Amino acid sequence: MSSLRHATGLDVRRACQRGELTGPTPGLALGFVQANLVLLPKDWAFDFLLFCQRNPKPCPLLDVTEAGNPEPALAAPGADLRTDLPAYRVWRDGELVDEPTDLRGVWRDDLVGFLIGCSFTFESALIEDGIPVRHIEQGVNVPMYRTSIDCVPAGRFRGPMVVSMRPLTPPDTLRATQICAKYPRVHGAPVHFGSPEAIGITNIQKPDYGDPVEIRAGEAPVFWACGVTPQAVLARAKPPFAITHKPGHMFVTDWHDRDLEGDNSPRIARS
Amino acid sequence: MSSLRHATGLDVRRACQRGELTGPTPGLALGFVQANLVLLPKDWAFDFLLFCQRNPKPCPLLDVTEAGNPEPALAAPGADLRTDLPAYRVWRDGELVDEPTDLRGVWRDDLVGFLIGCSFTFESALIEDGIPVRHIEQGVNVPMYRTSIDCVPAGRFRGPMVVSMRPLTPPDTLRATQICAKYPRVHGAPVHFGSPEAIGITNIQKPDYGDPVEIRAGEAPVFWACGVTPQAVLARAKPPFAITHKPGHMFVTDWHDRDLEGDNSPRIARS
Structure with missing residues (x-):
């Protein structure tokens, strides 16, 4: 998928959606912010949001969705967390049970999505x-x-x-x-x-x-x-159900790396 | 209470606890970080935490407590949000109903506390x-x-x-x-x-x-x-129950102003 090297975040997400990209994302859509994904049921989401708030260095939150809504409206309006990553990991009681390339078969209406900054x-x-x-x-x-x-x-x-x-x-x-x-x-x-x-x-x-x-x-x-x-912490807490990205298979946002400079959230920077 | 001008955050909180300080805090405990307080029932806490996460410029979170626990363990270990502010405002369905100097009469075991940075x-x-x-x-x-x-x-x-x-x-x-x-x-x-x-x-x-x-x-x-x-947003959302600090009557933390410089949370800065 070297043709995606100079693509946009949207191009990469569309290639995932169409099933054309199922491999890792480093080196793709250069200059666009990539993110770690965690999806948790609503009844675990407050604890996890609080964990990220208390530990902003390892868990810097870029966007959090509302329960059941798969669109990260700040980082990539119109995107769909169920289809727009190349590959996922599905966890039950802390055990890895599947590595699907989309979430159409396992999505639940109580899932809250967390996009976490990456290096x-x-x-x-x-x-x-x-x-x-x-x-x-x-x-x-x-x-x-x-x-x-x-x-x-x-x-x-x-x-x-x-x-x-x-x-x-x-x-x-x-x-x-x-x-x-x-x-x-x-x-x-x-x-x-x-x-x-x-x-x-x-x-x-x-x-x-x-x-x-x-x-x-x-x-x-x-x-x-x-x-x-956050993945290590999740593995230890063993929630009954969780989904993460497959390592290296990240969500590519619409944000440019430069948007993350300084203290402004990207939205304020543009308003 | 000009004797509290060069006091510590702990001194100010103790004066509140003993009922000796019921007035505003600007100018007290110089050099210590003061914070806005919002207390909300657990079933409203996720939405509010998410609102703060999405709006970090107006709502920069310094500490968030777990439901029913009145101790802000990061910003002031050992402190008690029920007694350690000079004065509070109690809201029911978006209406101001009381301005007590402690929360002993209205505390509930489902309350989550939010301390928000101030200017x-x-x-x-x-x-x-x-x-x-x-x-x-x-x-x-x-x-x-x-x-x-x-x-x-x-x-x-x-x-x-x-x-x-x-x-x-x-x-x-x-x-x-x-x-x-x-x-x-x-x-x-x-x-x-x-x-x-x-x-x-x-x-x-x-x-x-x-x-x-x-x-x-x-x-x-x-x-x-x-x-x-956040207070304006709360007034509009009209949760059935909420508590805030009385304007100008802030929670004084153990943190020094300098602790808030840069990207480190204070805890990491000290570790």
């Missing part, structure tokens, strides 16, 4: 600034780790923060911090750098999710709050 | 930077206006954004924008400056809330999203 936006900004992003250079998944940093619990949701790691030199660490701080809605500035042990990571070459990457002389690991955190 | 924090930062804040100079309330900017609706909540206004010269407008942008959790950067008509304000000398202030030669009105917005 692609700040990685684009880093690369544009000439800062190396090692896992992209090496063509692998970003390494991610469970930490000893507890998220703030909310209702039935609790668990450790998951972080992603990119090795950087000290000057690049300082520069990356300034760049990422401009994007609070896609995890913002890093949460730690240096000693992995200080945040409970015992082996930097054995990530809990994704792939290990090379850390070169003069570099230290730099850690960002990661959007896998 | 005192950024006003302190402006004053420290030498930027004049006219209503403070004139010793009156800040002028506030209903605008033609619609908030993003959420469930049963909808309505126009309310803004506060401070007159500034162009250089001070640019400087104030940079300062306030550092504080997204207390309304962030202004939403408009110049023509009041452009945002539906017909008479700048007749604010909908608060008092008019002088606009001097070389100054233009600068408008910030205002924490009165």
Whole structure:
């Protein structure tokens, strides 16, 4: 689907809808904001919304739908969360039971959708600034780790923060911090750098999710709050029913990466 | 209560608890973050949380409690929302029915508390930077206006954004924008400056809330999203039961104004 590289968010969503795109979305619709998806029944939605509100670094909310309405009206008016992602994961009692490419067979009228910011936006900004992003250079998944940093619990949701790691030199660490701080809605500035042990990571070459990457002389690991955190928290809370995107198979919004700069929500920025 | 001017948030809350402080809080516990309060029954809480999430400029959430628990554990561990404010307003079906100084007689086990950022924090930062804040100079309330900017609706909540206004010269407008942008959790950067008509304000000398202030030669009105917005939205939605703080009689947190700078939630900043 390399023809979708310079497509819009709408193009990618339509390709999903038509069943033409069922693969991962990194590198597609460059410059458009991609998002993690969580769908939960209404009676679990308040706790999860509260969890995200209390933990904005790992769980920055871009859009939340109302129960039964599959349209994320802020991030992509007219879009349909049931059909517009390439692939989904369906969970029952915390167990993965299916990986469908649309939700027509499992949709329920009590589902609330959560779109959560993802690191692609700040990685684009880093690369544009000439800062190396090692896992992209090496063509692998970003390494991610469970930490000893507890998220703030909310209702039935609790668990450790998951972080992603990119090795950087000290000057690049300082520069990356300034760049990422401009994007609070896609995890913002890093949460730690240096000693992995200080945040409970015992082996930097054995990530809990994704792939290990090379850390070169003069570099230290730099850690960002990661959007896998809500999935880990969900797996632990075991709601009777939940749907997420399949990892790497994201929802592509109508927003441009630049729309997420600063403190304005995109809607206000345009009004 | 001028003895509370250099007190801590805890001192102010204890004075409220003991019934010694029933007056307004501006100027008390300088440097500590003060917050607007909304308490709603659980069955209205999801809609309101969603409204705040969709409208972060007028409704920046500092802390949200779980149903029946009066402790805002992030903003002030150990505090009690039933006793720790100087005065409250009780609403039934959108009508103001009482202004008690504690909630012992009306508390319900299904109430969820919302603490919402207020402008005192950024006003302190402006004053420290030498930027004049006219209503403070004139010793009156800040002028506030209903605008033609619609908030993003959420469930049963909808309505126009309310803004506060401070007159500034162009250089001070640019400087104030940079300062306030550092504080997204207390309304962030202004939403408009110049023509009041452009945002539906017909008479700048007749604010909908608060008092008019002088606009001097070389100054233009600068408008910030205002924490009165959620109260206006509540009044319109008319939930069967709601409690708010009495205007000017805020909840004083344990957080310092500086804790709200940047993209970190205070908890992460300290971890």
